Every structure is written in structure tokens, then in C-alpha cells.
Amino acid sequence: MVDVARRAGVAPITVSRALADPAWVSGSTLASIRRAVAETGYVRHAVAGSLASKTTRCIGTVVPVLSNSIFADTLQGLSEVLEVKGYRLLIASSQYNPLREQRIVEAFVEQRVDGIALTGTTHTERVRAMLTRAGIPVVEMWNLPTHPFDCAVGFSNFSAARTMVRHLVSRGYGRIAYIGGPTYKNDRTQARERGYRAGLSEAGLPTAEACIRRTPFEFENGAVALSDLLAHDSSIDAVFAASDVLAVGALLYCLRRGWPVPGKVALAGLDGSPIGTLITPELTSIRFPRRQIGARAAQLLLDRIGGRAAGAMEDLGFELVAGGSA
Amino acid sequence: MVDVARRAGVAPITVSRALADPAWVSGSTLASIRRAVAETGYVRHAVAGSLASKTTRCIGTVVPVLSNSIFADTLQGLSEVLEVKGYRLLIASSQYNPLREQRIVEAFVEQRVDGIALTGTTHTERVRAMLTRAGIPVVEMWNLPTHPFDCAVGFSNFSAARTMVRHLVSRGYGRIAYIGGPTYKNDRTQARERGYRAGLSEAGLPTAEACIRRTPFEFENGAVALSDLLAHDSSIDAVFAASDVLAVGALLYCLRRGWPVPGKVALAGLDGSPIGTLITPELTSIRFPRRQIGARAAQLLLDRIGGRAAGAMEDLGFELVAGGSA
DNA sequence: ATATCCTATGGTAGCGCTACCATTCACGGC
């Protein structure tokens, strides 16, 4: 940069200003600096800049997995909003493991990111302590925490699941099984399972533990769980899966076996994946604004960085999409 | 850090060493430093560290999109290998846009990442110039460049597509249509389309431009393209899609219409997506080691950082998986 | 007993940039 400044006949600080905001220097100075930059092939050293300015213009985000495309829309929403404001998005995946999330957050804090977006509300004590102490703006996405430690944006996974059970009940199904993710692992699967149970109990239906399967979100697992459920209890007339990945897997399994859906068994999912509407019958599911969650999360972080107080909480809601499958 | 050093009764440089490599200081010193760190809640300032050490232990990577899960496996492979060596992975998506890729690469160079992994071999001149000048190790993934500017790991998309056409020809199909991504945009779709044409011409079959559709990789687009193809030319007996996303969309469209596959039309894809094997009939496709591409790419970068010469090129091959669809 | 080596630790300088304040100069109001 000193070299560029010399060539342009100005002080280094003027080069710094010209690169940070072109409107800050006069037209002629800017032109000669631009020329000097082009001649030397100079590239700003963002690390040194961050050290001096105490701001990195980076936002860190943790998603459970990248392979499930439902989080991709949220990332897209985040990155679109941040990009406009000149912020960069650091993406990392926790593999649904709070300890991995903790290690990622530690790295983010070491990197001095200006804000952090977390998926869900399940975090280790150390994560909470670090973030509180570091005073970094945080937004939790995809579920609404009962005790937020900063901002949050998402919807009630509990209500969504209960709404789906109500729908199944209203369609006359009385023996509704459930395929969920491993409950203990995170708040969203947990909330969905609680919603399922609440929906059954308010309809006066019994909750049979034998009608519940828990399995990671993979297409095949949906198929396996469904066949297992029906093998154990042939009176099951509907299956509600906590994720469209599982529901689609189950639906494809039925089609392969030649079983009519919902004739043999009704199927419902939760996520609103695009593929659900292409399958015949279309998958009954619950849709929510995945991209919007990311976009709003980004905005909340920017507001916090801009000085707004913590504690904002936004419920973006959800919508039941009735297909032919249930 | 000065504060931690004072509490532990050592010099700051000793704290630095203890945090960088615990084996570097004696047990008692390490213990008192650990205690001081815990007491003060000190978090290493990685930005300052990077400035002083001229190394960030960060690798940047550009993928076209996050929403298509086929890249997720590659990212997973990258991140697993890098994590073990203490490197962090910065992920960004170009949306299949070379200019966006360029902006991302500029940011990576400003951040002084230690290496960069790019998807494909289509890059702007400026990207090549910047990376060459900066001397940053680079690996290109997913396709094998004719003129690599550093390392590469992937497979021949051209051969893969040609292999699929040969397969279709061997099954007796003679009027083979093609659904690809927009050709001009990137090397992989381009190579696949060339492979399709080469396969036809070596079988002595004519290439009808009317039997080619180009469209972004979305499920619905596969359905739309298929219906469009058949509407224009009912003699088409097989359709080869350059991506499983398109092929699955087309297949689901046939199932919705009640058309037998391959009775009405044979379908083949390319990617080896998990969902292809769950659908009935199973999708004939081409599988390649997606995760392995990422893992090897990471290793090549680490080797380059460790001083190995540029120019390594690895062909990881592919495998035709014959399902019932073609 | 001296030279040699190895381990554990310290001192200093500087990585490349930007915040902060100072300075310069042109302009217009009174």
C-alpha cells in the first residue's frame, strides 16, 4: 500500500480511504490511485485492515448439514442481504452435534466475526457463555427459543407439527404414527415430536410409543421406518414424518410396493420441499419461509451491529399445504 | 494475552506458544497458563495472529450452488480432511456466475486464505491473473482442465456423458434426446453436451438440435423439458438428462402421466443422486466419488501448502449404474 | 573440566492497515 501511495503521489492513508469508500477522495486522486493499484497488482490486506479497524465485516453461521437442501434457502437469504451491505458469510456445519457447534463458535469468536447466526436453540453452556462474554450479536433461526440469549427468527415447530396432526384428525385418520429425527439431539425435532403428541392428546387419541420411530433425515430411513411401523401395527392409517425427506422416502416406498396412498396409508411431511409437489400423490406438508428466515436473520444482525438492542424475536409462521397424500 | 501472561507469571510469547502447541512448553507452565486463560476468559485473536504469522489456516472454496446437494458431499470431504489439519473452510456460492466467482475469489485473496478450491474450470481471466500473481495454491474440482493453472481432481464429464449414450445405444434406443444445463455457462455442462454429441455420432446417429433442451437444474425444469421434447417429436425413445435433478423431474412427470418408463420413453441421468435409486423404476445414472473429490482436493492443497510442486491432476473416474429406467 | 547440545523461556521488532487528530487551502459572510 505504501508502494501504491508513492506511485500515486499521495499518503498511504489516502489510498486506504480511496479503497474503503471512493467518494471519500477527489476524482483526480482516485484516478491516480486506481492506476497505481492496477500497475502494481496491489490487493488490500483485509487481515491487517480488520486488526486496525476492529471489525471484520464477516458473519458466521452454523447449519446442521449442507446435504439437506432445506437449509440452503436460509443460507441464500442470509447471504443476499449481507452481500448488499458488504458483509461476508462464513458457513460451517455442525452435523447436529452441539460440541461441533461449540468448536465452530470458538473459531468464529477467535476470528472476531461481527455477528453469528445459529440454527436452532440447542447450544452448549460454553457457547452461551462465550457469546455473552464476547458481546457478539447473535440470532437464532428456525425455532423460537423460550429463553433467547439475543435475537431470534423462525416459527413454532411445535405448532406446525400439532397443526398437521389436527389436519390428519380432521381427515378422519385415527391411528397416526410418527417418524421423527432423534429427539434428544435438537430443539426442532423435539418440538415437532411434542407437537405430534399434543395434537393426538387434544383429539383424545392415545399416544403409542410403538407408533413412533426416530431416525436421521435420509430418504432411505423414511422407507425403512414406514415398513417397520406397518409390520408392527397394521392398524396404522396415517404416518406423519417430521421432515419431507423422510416422508418422501416413505412415499416412494409405498409406490414401489404398489400401495395406494392414502388408500393403504396416508402420509404427511413437514418442510415444504419442492420435490413433494412433483410426486404423485403430492405430499401433504407444512411450508414455511425458509429464505425469509435467513434474510430477516441477516437484517436483525445488521441492526444489532448498528446498535439496536438485543431481544428481537420474529415469528414468520407456516402454512399447511394439503396434497393428495393425506 | 499480556494479561494472561502476567497472571501465569510468564512472557506473552510463552502464552502464544502454549496455545499454538501445548507440547511446546513444560507441564507446569502449561497448567498455569491454562488456569489464567480460564480465569480471564481470554480468547486468542486469530486476526492478529494471522497478520503476524502470514498464514490464516483458512481454505476458500467456491461451489455453484448450495441448494443442489450433490456439492454438499464434496464440501463434506473437503472439510473433513482440512479439519484434521486445523484448517478452516470458507464456503461461498457463485450461482453459476463467473463474475460472482471472481468477486468471491477477490475476497478470498484479500483475506489471504492459504488455498482455494474451485468447482470446475471456467474462470474469468482476472481470476486466473489474481491467483497466479498471489501465488495461492489452487485446486480445480469436478472436471479435468485441458490447461490447469495448478492442481485438479475430478473426472471426465465428457467421457461420462458419452458412456451413457453408448449404454442407451446398446439397449437399442435410436432417437436419444438430451436435457442439459445452459451450455455456455460452464465447462461441466459443456463437456456433458459434447459427450452426448460424440456418443451419437460414433454410433452413426444424427444429432438433431430439436432434440436438445437446455435449462437450469431444477426438478420442475426436467418435467417441462421432457413434455416439450415429446410434444415436438414423438419418435423420441430415450432422454438423457445431464443431471439427476432433471432426470428425476422428468421421471416423476412420466409417473404422474401414467406413462411406463422405459415403455413410453427411457430415461437416464448423471450424478448418482440417492433419490434415483428410491424411485420406481430406479434411475439409470452415472455415479462418481463426490466426497472423495473433496477429500483429495483438500489433500492436494495441503501438499501444495507444504511445498509440493503444482500441476498434480487426478482422475477419480465414474461408474455407470443401470437402473430400470433405461 | 570444558565444550557441546538441547530444552524452556524471554525481548524486540514488525506484520499492514486504519482511527484519531492535525493541517492546509479555498470560499464566503460580515
Place this chain on the structure above:
DNA sequence: GCCGTGAATGGTAGCGCTACCATAGGATAT
């Protein structure tokens, strides 16, 4: 003619860490 005002630019210090070399002291070799 003097002073305030504002726009453009410069000087200096320092962000928090690690590379580099130096040092001290014990173990080992001859």
C-alpha cells in the same frame, strides 16, 4: 481583512500477535 466552515489530505500511533534471535541452565560427551 478576518474568521468560520468544510473539503481534501497527511502524520502518528497502535491494533494483538508471532518470527527471529538471544539467553539461561541442565544433561551429555570427551
